[in-house]
Amino acid sequence: MVCDKVNQSVTAYITQNVAQAINGSQEHSPENVTFAYYSLTRYGYLSWAPEADNLIDSTPFVQNGSGTFTQRLSSLGPIPSDPENGSRIYSTPKQPMINWRPLSLFVAIFPHSMETPKYNDIPENVAAAVQNSTILHCALHNASYQANLTYINGDQTIHVTDKTVLNGISYLHGVTNHDGPIWSSNTSFMHNPRVMESLSYQSIMDAFGKLLFGSIRTNMTHYNYQGDGPKGNVVNSMTQDTNILSTTLMDTEEMSIFPSIAGSESNPFTEYWEERSISLPRHSSRLSNTLEELFQNITFSLMSSKMFQPNYTVQAVPNTNVTITSYRNIYVYTRSILWAAYGTALGVTVLCVIAGILLYLSADGSYTSKFSTIFRVTQGAMVSIDLSKKDYSGLDPLPDHIANAQMTTGYNEDYPAKMSSATPLGHPHREPAASSQLLETTSDEGVHK
Template identity: 30%
Template sequence: METSPLIPTKAHEEHKRDLLEGDQQNEKTTPPKVPATPTSPNLGQRSRSSVAPGGQFGIYWRSPISMISLFLIGLGSALALHGWYSSLNGKHVGDSNQQQRALWVGTTLAFITQISLAGSIIFAYVQTLWRALKRSVISIYAVDAGFAASSTLLSFTNLEMLSKLRLASSLALIAWCIPISSLIAPATLNVDSILQYSGQMMNVPALQISQAGAYQEFAYYVPQRSMLQNYLGPRTILTRLALATSATGEILRLTPPATNATYVQTFFGPYVQCVDANQSIVGAIDAVNVRRKAAIDPSVKELSNDYFAFVPALSNLNDTSLHAPIQVANLSDVNGALYASNQLWLTIPGSNVSQLNLNFSQIANPTYLTCELHNASYHVNFTWTNGAQFLDVLDIDVFDATPYPTDPSFSAVDEDNMAYSAFMWTLSSQLVGTIGFYQEVSRNDTNIQIIANRTYSEVATNLEQTSLLGTSNLNSHFIKNHFLSSNNASQPFSPARIQDMALARNRTLDVLIPELSSNITLSLISHPLLSVPELTNVTTTSPANIYVYQPKRVFIAYGIAIFFALVANVLGIWAYFSNGVSHDNSFWSIVTTTRDIHLSKLNEHERLGALPRQRNVGKTKIVFEVGDMAEGGRGGGRWGFGIA
């Protein structure tokens, strides 16, 4: 293998020592002289005709093309970033690989935009810097700062550079600020959680109480002879569902078609409507109440009656006139309910609640209500959100009253009424009865005197098992009852009563009874025996993560960056034509423009260019000019930097 000849180490060391000795000798004999003031006679008045032979004019095409190309690349990548983020806007995020790909593409385009715009501005900055140097008398310190402004922020601490190289300094500062836009752009693509809606036909439960033949699931009956039935009352499933609804005061939970779903149904079902009783019915209620009191055990005296509800036996074919004594249907006995009705009559005498005493005889504005079963059209919105049920009754259209079966044996045409009548039977069973105050009577007292300490209240109705017990119609009763037991006027209600009132939301029975009937009707849908599948348009929702793009921020960030880059390119093109040549900050450019003999003498003791430079050297004023071929020309026919 051949090897290149090497300079002997000894000869190399001797050569280096000779150079150092020569430098020291020159330092002793010819110290450098640094002129303090500029002496160029042609400063600011140079022309191409004064260039020394061999001066190369002409703009090298690659430099301006590179500047413009970088600007166009930056503009294109910014538009590509906007297009990429726009394509992701509203789309599902997907798995982790898709998320990383989305972020990687956006970050890459933001980086390309940043470096391209900054690079384009650097080209313009360099041309503008050289143009300014050709027209300025400036210190070496400021020239150093100008050339380093694109690579170090410390250059901007040089005030002379900022004052004499204003345009170039501004472009360098803009190039430093361009990366800020790349920090803003990626933050414009966010991930949001939304509910995704989709509609599809699904089978949902629909109440079948109004359908032909449905009475078999709602009512007990006994077939008798051909086409005749014997109605016996409600089935146990109907009773259980009604009791559960009445106790909680809420609609029972239905089976949702999906965890998040909503649909609207319109169907027929029973509805109980309560109105103020007319005068005939008021008289009939009072008459029944008188007969009821007369049947009380003689050892007990009723002081007041605060609630009395019963089902009138209006379907007795032998006694249908209100002028005849109205009988009370016994719903606990099948035979006693044969001549019942689909009505509930009740009265709530109101005591004077402003006086907390035991004067039970004070009665104020008694209320008489007639509640009757009707067929109604329900328009209901069923909604489930994360499994939680929300039923909103949009509208209830009430139609004609539903008649009670008129005979123990009836034809098939009455089958539709049988299921509805079973519903009313179940509801009425929870409301009939009495609430009042009583006192025991001494059996040994011939004057029938009342013993006060034997006074008590009695709730003889299943109403106490329902949410309706908290009705405001009964507040007077429970005020007197609490005062009777505690004699504390400052606390008119017991804690238990306060809870009952909260459950009923302090409403009256004419509102609570219809609401309970509609709640029971809707609760029947929860049981598959009482409902049938029905194909319905269901809107389902599911949580989803999607990309959300905010283009306004991108337009602001990159719009500002592109605007300043465009201005820089315009200034750069102007500088190209003004300079007449293309410049850069390469080593060769520095060497070829700094070969002035005076500069050579100035730096002959700092050939290594090491820091720090001598203070007197740094303050030396230099100027970039075209040397004059005439005698006395300082440039010696050269174009470049020289001492001013």
């Protein structure tokens, strides 16, 4: 599918037709009400298919006898017809109807139609609602291109290269073996590959058009109370009778004029952080490019059907080039920064080792916090005061004379080892150098008395 903007003459003809449809939708209030009002319908989005390959039949609206306008309902076009009597033209053996005008559709955006004008601008400036419009004409063509499918972390990406637009796909009413006054007995033309392709592509175009056809419109009411009453415009409703809302086309730049239905309404949270840490989403893709990409994705989705897949049970399976890319981490360092980091770490480590060795030598060895170590050290402890029997109970509060006492622990060579009745054989016990009730041991005679 190829989508391009229409030229200025076609734009002027279509916008004039839309402006006439807006004027024809006016409804005035009855005379017996206390205020005067009238309403009209303005179109922000339109999509339709032309009925014939001319300007008159390419407009979105058809005028009725009562002066009102209705939108064209044809889902496929332009439809080939006999220029003399307007009858339908069928594909025949001599004229297979494969080189007619390609199937096409129109997509029009009117951004000013979604604006709320001043209270007195509706009847005087209806033409302003169709100004600065975007009108696209999309035609169906056969195309040849190379598709590269890439899977990164499970996400599929399709890159199209070497795209070449070929012949157009025209509308087919059907096939017949009646060619003029002669009826042909040869029915092989019914299975003409070009005809079968055209019918298949026509069905895809029909489904694609049903996604786009329809309109998005607003009903605008202008009211004017008698005397000094209020005056103004009210947007009564917004009506959507199109399936474009379910597509990614709503994320395009042109469709951003519909914020309430395009899903881009402002978030109260982001207003507090705008231009600080987050930014609001922007509509960057163009509608023409997105339309072509959407139709392209529909074409690719058909490849999942088994009808379009080769028979993998036979030997003549077509080869497909597959490229697998593996990514590995490569670390790049600056030599000076690397030596500074590792040199600092090594230097601190060496200093810690030297400090540990010096502390080990100054303490004549190493010690632990085990109970056996504490027990051995306190066995030779000396207290600077004399302790009474009451002091051995350990009751709180701590007496003042004990709180100010000094205790010396460790091995003391000035005190000879003496066997105690409470000490196992082979384990000497050191007596304190000063006379103390806490450290004085009981003699063997006192024990046997």
